[in-house]
Amino acid sequence: MRSRPIPASGELLPVIGLAVGPAVADPSNAAKASTRKVLRVLRSAGGRLIDAPARSPDAETFLGELANAAESPRSSFLAARVWTSGREAGQAQMEQSLDRLQRRRIDLMQIHELTDFAMQLETLRRWRVIGHARYIGATVSRVANIVTLAEKLPDARLDFVQVPYSILVRAAEERLLPAAADHGVAVLVAQPFAGGRVFETLRRRPLPEWAAELECTTWSQLLLKWLLAHPAVGCVLPATHDPRHMLDNTRAGLGPLPDAAQQRQLAGVFA
Secondary structure, three states, X not given: OOEEXXXXXXXXXXXXXXXXXXXXXXXXXXXXXXXXXXXXXXXXXOOOEEEOOXXXXXXXXHHHHHHHHOOOHHHOEEEEEEOOOOHHHHHHHHHHHHHHHOXXXXXXXXXXXXXXXXXXXXXXXXXXXXXOEEEEEEEOOOHHHHHHHHHHHHHHOOOEEEEEOOOOOOHHHOOHHHHHHHOOOEEEEEOOOHHHHHHHHHXXXXXXXXXXXXXXXXXXXXXXXXXXXXXXXXXXXXXXXXHHHHHHHHHHHOOOOOOHHHHHHXXXXXX
C-alpha cells in the first residue's frame, strides 16, 4: 500500500486506515467477529491506522484486546480521543483510554470536536513531550467547524487534524487543507463517502473507461483515489463492518492516482 510521510516526523503512514464505529461495543458475537475480520483485512493489505470512536469505552477495550492479540501488537497505529472539559477530567479520560487500549503511550490523541480546546491542548502538548502521546491532533465532524479548526492551526502546533472530506463535501479545500500544508499538519479524512450519499448519485452509472488506467475496479476505489490525489491528505479513514468493503477500500492504496483532468471529470459527475 502507498504510504505518505507524517510532516512532523517523516514517519511513513499507509494511506488507507479504518474509522471504527461504536457498534463494535455491541455485545453480540457477530459484531465483534466482523470487526476482527475487517482489521485482519486492513493489516494484511498493509494498513495501520485504526481510529477509535469517541464516547465508547467498550469499543476501546475491544480494540485494545484485538491489537494486543495481533502477531505484531505495536504495528497498529492507534488513534483515540478526549471529549471532556477540564484539565483533570481530560487527563483522567486519556489515561483510561491508554489502559483500555493496553498501551503505555498512544500513537495519536485527538481533541474530539474541539472540546475545551485550549485546556486539552495544553495537556496534549505535555503528553507529547513526556512520551504518553507520539502525536497530537484535533477532530471535527461538522462542516461548520472546519473554518474554526483552520484558524487554530497557526498557533496550535498540532501534528494531525481529522475532518470530513469527500467529493460531495469539499469545504475543507478552501482553508483547512492549505493551512495544514502550510503548517506541517497531517490530514486524516473522515466520512470519505459522505455517509454513503455519494453512491446515490452513482447508482447504475458505469465507471469511466480511464478508471482502468488507475487500476480501479469499483467506484469506492476511484472516490478514495480522488481524495488521495490531494497532496495535503495523509490518510483516508472509511468506516465499515464488512471485510469485503474493507478489502475493496484498501485497493485504493495501490496503483496510480488521478491526474488533474481526471479529478475534474469525476468531480463534474457531482456538480
